Amino acid sequence: MVERLPADSVGLVRTQTVRLFTAEEPLHLELGGTLGPIDVAYETYGSLSPAADNAVFICHALTGDAHAAGFHEGAKRPGWWDNLIGPGKPLDTNRFFVISANLIGGCQGSTGPSSINPATDAAYGLDFPLLMMRDLVAVHRALVKHLGITRLLAALGGSLGGMQVLQWALDHPDEIANALVIAASSRLTAQNIGFSAVARRAIMTDRNFAEGDYAAAGVNPDTGLAIARMMAHITYLSEDALTEKFGRQPHPNRHHPGFGIDFAVESYLDHQGQAFLERFDALSYLYLTRVMDYFDPFADPDALTAVSADPVTWLVLSFATDWRFGTDHSRRIVRKLEQAGQPVTFREIPSTWGHDSFLLPVEPYHATLRAFFDRSLREVRA
Amino acid sequence: MVERLPADSVGLVRTQTVRLFTAEEPLHLELGGTLGPIDVAYETYGSLSPAADNAVFICHALTGDAHAAGFHEGAKRPGWWDNLIGPGKPLDTNRFFVISANLIGGCQGSTGPSSINPATDAAYGLDFPLLMMRDLVAVHRALVKHLGITRLLAALGGSLGGMQVLQWALDHPDEIANALVIAASSRLTAQNIGFSAVARRAIMTDRNFAEGDYAAAGVNPDTGLAIARMMAHITYLSEDALTEKFGRQPHPNRHHPGFGIDFAVESYLDHQGQAFLERFDALSYLYLTRVMDYFDPFADPDALTAVSADPVTWLVLSFATDWRFGTDHSRRIVRKLEQAGQPVTFREIPSTWGHDSFLLPVEPYHATLRAFFDRSLREVRA
Structure with a gap:
């Protein structure tokens, strides 16, 4: 138990789990077939406004989980993005309602390949179906709906999380006002x-x-x-x-x-x-x-159709020393979005820490996020 | 059997093996202890001049071997540096006598950890002693002596091979007139x-x-x-x-x-x-x-003493897209050598192929080597 929580902490939090698809009403998968039941683990921080206009969805990276901020009972360390989320922080929980959910295919509360397959009472193992990015998005869309939100003020993610945001905002621009794609890629390189x-x-x-x-x-x-x-x-x-x-x-x-x-x-x-x-x-x-390897949204000739008709406001960020998904990857995304007439802000953040910078409180990075979130709330309420 | 050998090939070659240290007269190792017997596998191409002034020693990289050029009986592919070594090639075997030897610690003819330990009649395994760069140099020096050569016109190597050349020329500048250190490092980074x-x-x-x-x-x-x-x-x-x-x-x-x-x-x-x-x-x-990890010759305060008194002519090359031992590594070597008053030519070679470029017939690279070798022979005979 943490004896005294920091003043800028969202405090004690718990991971909740909700069943969003059942065996009878399963998720229809991008590559064919179905998956159900599907449970999703998630946390929320802050309060949803009466107009439900302040919800920000966090998409985690490859090995992340739902516990992005605050402290679990008895834990000495907070969630993985606690430097970003909390009272007075760039994602200020006095003003924003923040949702963070574990991915399906993952292993921290959401249904994944090591979950029990109710048809066999044993772990799925390699019988678990191959997933594509749109499957990940479909499950998190169902969570947002479950929470009574029809339009997110923003969706935000780094690395795989940024890729998920990209797919989500391209396919469902009516559900996301602002999309933050950080240290991500629209197609992995051979390396x-x-x-x-x-x-x-x-x-x-x-x-x-x-x-x-x-x-x-x-x-x-x-x-x-x-x-x-x-x-x-x-x-x-x-x-x-x-x-x-x-x-x-x-x-x-x-x-x-x-x-x-x-x-x-x-x-x-x-x-x-x-x-x-x-x-x-x-x-x-x-x-x-494998979801990341196969991700190539702009290979779909209709990739930009929906978003062209209903633009999203984009923030694309890269880090100068990231050699995993460096600035070239972000520029490629920016070029595609600009071709579709999207309002895109792109910034390469100076940072010595490489790809992991997206998790760190790099000053110009957090300043950029703070300004972007402040503007997004002002605009939605203008 | 190769039906018709290319005109610029050194032709059919065989790997020879020579015992350079025995159990009775072993090599005294840098970290203490001894090793013997030590056999060394090597090949030569071209002819040693009567003055023995045209010998060039090839130091191979981590996974290389003695078979640098020409064809083994029945082989379809030539040695690993055949694009460099042969009649009319940058290392022209009509004029140079080229020696290529397998490293001790290796596994292609020279004594290494999987060789039979005569004391036990079983492979050494992890009983083989830890080696340092100076041990590798000591064995190849013994080979040069065995071949009746007192001073090499040049020693040449890429990657680990370049590191070996660096150690050798620093410690024994009287034995090497020209040292070519290619895509190498004087101290590995944490990465x-x-x-x-x-x-x-x-x-x-x-x-x-x-x-x-x-x-x-x-x-x-x-x-x-x-x-x-x-x-x-x-x-x-x-x-x-x-x-x-x-x-x-x-x-x-x-x-x-x-x-x-x-x-x-x-x-x-x-x-x-x-x-x-x-x-x-x-x-x-x-x-x-591990030899590479431990290599840090300039940490020795006396590293530059010998060579300061008896300068070697150095060529240090890096490749623009090498991210293993990139230009920073080469520049560091150059700075140290220049501090010791050495004549150093440094060039960063444009090449898209990364670290492996040192093995490839990249035009400006081979042109640089050709000019350097031509000059070295002119000077020794001036």
């Missing part, structure tokens, strides 16, 4: 896909993967999942950030010379890999990375 | 070390690693070694090169949708990983990557 392919290989060749039925076998592909995370983590930071944090510092308990943990950066990556095992599921890693 | 740490993790956690005694167990850590290679291979190419080669092309036999090989880049990386298993040893991967 992006390559890194995810190697991560999936590490997971699927782990001796404990058991063709996806590791839960039934009472094991977990820890080795492969940790390798996947360690590799991915290198790509989330800029080379300069790693140099600044670690350089060539030796680890205090180094195994020098040898093949153990010898440099501080090795200890850091090892810790990242091990900590990840406590909170993430290997099958979710497979399913959600 | 560099991180990628190698994840690769080693994949190898050492493979169920068949058997604490390094996989040969005795009749198995091989194929899964981990392939993952290591796939990941490393991504870092050897620029993002643009991967995009140009593969973009988001589907693989012809794609497993879409699913977690198999679906994009062309996935098939390419899979092939790189599998092909690597046929030619490389997991223990050598551990030992030689």
Whole structure:
């Protein structure tokens, strides 16, 4: 239990779960077939205004969850985007109603491949259907409807979350007034896909993967999942950030010379890999990375039809040292949106921290978000 | 058997092996202890001049071998640096005597961790001693002496090979007139070390690693070694090169949708990983990557003493799109050498291919090498 919560905290929060689709009324999937039941875990912060005009939806990244802000009972650390969300923060919960939900395909409360398949009473494993970005959007749209909101003031996300925002706003511009697409991509490069392919290989060749039925076998592909995370983590930071944090510092308990943990950066990556095992599921890693690989919304010739008729106000942000989804990715999105006559603000934020910058309280970044949210509320109430 | 060898080929070649240290007269290692016997595999191309003034030593990269040029009997493909070495090529074998040798710690003819330890009649495994760059240099110096050469006209290497050249020329400037340090580094960054740490993790956690005694167990850590290679291979190419080669092309036999090989880049990386298993040893991967991690010659306060008294002529090259050992790494080497009053030519070569450019016949690169070698021979004979 946190003894005294910070004054700018949204306070104690709980994750709620709601069943949005059932076996009888399932979700019809983009690639065919259906999925149901579907539960979704979510949290909310702040209060919905009587006019229901102040709702902001948070879309999380690959390994995120519904717990974006505030403190769970007994927790020492707040949610993953707590630096952004709270009283007086850029996403000011005195004025905005913020919703954060776990993705389907995920593993933190929403239905995913390690959920129990009621048809078999065992975890889905690889019987879980392949998902596309529109499936992720469909489920979160159902949550918004469930909450009694017909139009979001804004949807906001970084990395995979930004990709989800892009798909949602393109397809349903009537439901989103402002779309914030941060450190995201409209189509992964061969390098992006390559890194995810190697991560999936590490997971699927782990001796404990058991063709996806590791839960039934009472094991977990820890080795492969940790390798996947360690590799991915290198790509989330800029080379300069790693140099600044670690350089060539030796680890205090180094195994020098040898093949153990010898440099501080090795200890850091090892810790990242091990900590990840406590909170993430290997099958979710497979399913959600494939959603990203397949994401290519502008390949659809009708991609811009809906939004052309009903423009959304866009904010597209990249970070100067992000080499995962760098400025080229954002510029591509901006070009496409501008071709469709959208009002787009684009900014490349100076930051030394690489892709992970979107999670950090980088000053010009938060200042930009604050100004954008303030304007969006003024405009909707003008 | 190659039916007709190209006119600019050095022709049919064989790898030779020589015992340079014995159990009775072993190599004294940089970190203490000894190693012996030590065999070294090498090839030569062209003829040593009567004055023995035209010898050029090739230092290979992490996964290279002694077979740099020409054709082995029955082989369809030539050695790995055949585009550089041969009659009329930049390293013209009508004029230069070229020596290429496998590193100790390696696995292609020179003594390494999977060689038989005569003391036990079993493979060394992890009982093989940790090596440092100076050990690699010491063994190749012994080979040069064995070949009756007291002073090399030049030593040349890319990546790890360039690092070896740097150490050799710094410590023994009387033995090398010209040193070519290409796409190399004088100290790895945290990111560099991180990628190698994840690769080693994949190898050492493979169920068949058997604490390094996989040969005795009749198995091989194929899964981990392939993952290591796939990941490393991504870092050897620029993002643009991967995009140009593969973009988001589907693989012809794609497993879409699913977690198999679906994009062309996935098939390419899979092939790189599998092909690597046929030619490389997991223990050598551990030992030689650690040599690179530990390499930091300028940390030695006496690093520049010898060369300051007896300057070497240096050519330092980087490639514009190399993000493994990019231009920053080369500039750092150049600054240190210039502080010691060395004649250094530095050039950043425009190339789209990333780190692997040093292996490719990039026109301005080969033109630079040709001019440098021509000048070096003119000067030694002036």
